[in-house]
Amino acid sequence: MSWLSNYMHEIGCGKRRAQGAFASHRNTMCEFTAFARFMRTLGIKPRRVKDTPEFAILLYIQHCVARGIAPGTVRNTTTEIRCALRRAGRNIDYLTNAAMGISSRDRNGQKRALLPPEVDEFVARAARLNMGFALLLLLQRLLGLRRLEGLRSAPDLQLWLDCITAGDHTVPVTRGVKGGRPRAVTILMQRREETIRVLRSAVQYCHVNDGQLITGRRDSLESALNRLKAMYTTIGMKGETSSHAMRYTFAQEKALEYLQSGMEEHAVLVHVSADLGHGPSRQSFTARVYLRGIFSHFSRIMQGSRFMGCARYLIEVFNDLRDPNSSRKTRRKSGWIRK
Template sequence: MGRRSRGVNHAAQMSREAGGSKDSQKHRRQHWSEFSRFTARIGHTLETVNEAEDWMLEFFVWFLVAGAMKPGSLANYRASLSVIQGMAGQDMSRSTRSRDLQLELRDRHGRHRARTQQEFNDLLAAAQALDNSVVHVIRLMRWLGLRMREALMCGKSLEAWRDLILQGDLRLPIERGAKNKRPRRTEVLANHVDETLEAIDAAVVYCRDRDFELVSGCHDDLKSAKSRLKSRFERLPMRRELSSHSLRFTYAVDFANAALDRGIPPVDVLTQLSDRLGHGPSRVKMILEVYCWQIRHRFPEKIRLPSDFVPKQRTKNLQTSTTGRPDDQSQGNGAAPRRRGRRSGRRFQVNHGGKGTTHKSY
């Protein structure tokens, strides 16, 4: 095994230790492999992750920029390298910050939008004429705000969801297909309980005799089922701003409008919505700017949304969700939230001209 191959294997090991979905780990390995190939072309073969230096990363970023890489893809490359190096004890994120390098920032606004009711009805009609299994996936994505993978794998959870709704519990656990294997709980829209129950009942009847699989691929595995579903989506009016992700946008807008109509404070609305969509409480700013851009006028013009926002723990005055029940975001015992202390400095080795220099990161 050559030196560069050993370096790529080391990066793959760091990526596995960092965790994440299989796709995320795969992309990290690919990005590091391209970086390693680039450094070899300029005369520096990396045998380990720790041999990378700041100037190599900066040169690689400018190499990608010169190749007309889009800001979003460039950000993904830098994030992959940062994760791998972080696991190896390096912190070189400062050397490739967009602000320092004056790079163009990615624009995440306006790519998707919520569907109107007529657009949703037209989509269902087209899907029914194409493939009945796709109809059930589309309805579940729209009424529960599911990702495509979550809707594809939710067959065995349908009956449990129906029982919970009939018992009056509108918070449904998403345990199969969740991003990065992080279980979450979505919420049935209070104004659309009947539509949601109808969609779940129809899906149960459809997949009960199919081993509770809504879509089956040619090789009887998840990968082929996902490929088949994607090919069906491409044949439907599900492109660009009205791609499959627009169904989650539709759910998000309906959830936010219902919560605001109930008089829930705007910050709490965004916190709850971030939780229901599976993004966690720290992504409220993104939820406002991306998922709720169509109803931005309903939120205050100036709203304090720090990127590290953490919702308050449960107090005597409980915040209510759109179902009218206490918000499940709050933790039960009323204890003050624990704050994560400052990390102790980690030492890592960086090679400059063959000499080892010890640095400390915080």
């Protein structure tokens, strides 16, 4: 075997021992294949993965930056390299992104919530193309599903329908979830009847179409996903109005519904974050990404476009309870705020 084959074989064995999704394994191999070929071009051929020199890593990162690769992608590359070397028995955590001069990633949302006429127009275009595709779009809009979650939801449609008709307010999402983390999505109560109607139509459609909403040329998930991506492009869902914009629409409508029910503002962020599958601890991420369009409804815990954080919010609530007439507020910066 050549040096490149031996090097990549060791990377692959280490990744398999760590287990994880097939897509994660494939991404790791793709990242390291490019890195290994870069080292071979420079004549750098370490015997083992743990012997990879630091200067080779630094040169490769600068090479990626010079090629114009997005900061988020470069950060993912450095993470893959650090994790692979750790699995091989070497810790290079001191080579942080800041130490290597990688610029910060813009984590603000690149999409926006769709207006009702836009949703209707996209669904109408999808219906002319494929009725299963139109039903999948409606499920994304009503339940805040990711693209892969909607594609793989067919076996669970009857279960979701039974849950809602039985009076439950949540449906379990277990297939296609990010990181293998199942969640319970709270339905939009103001759209409960519409959700039941869409689920019934989706169940009937799957009964006569091989149990799937979308099928590809080959009987595989990859083929169906490729066809779904092409359909999004065909109806014009791209850029800020791509398929992920449906999750923004769901998140903002669900947040407003929580607020109208009298729920406290910070609890709204916790619940919306959990409904989206980000977990209850990512309130700041949910606020500045999915709920940017409705900041005015979170006056208690938002200052401009900044999230005050749970600790500061609780301090202000305590001050108000202790002295409701006092205008003095405790000043404390949120942990993630950067000027």
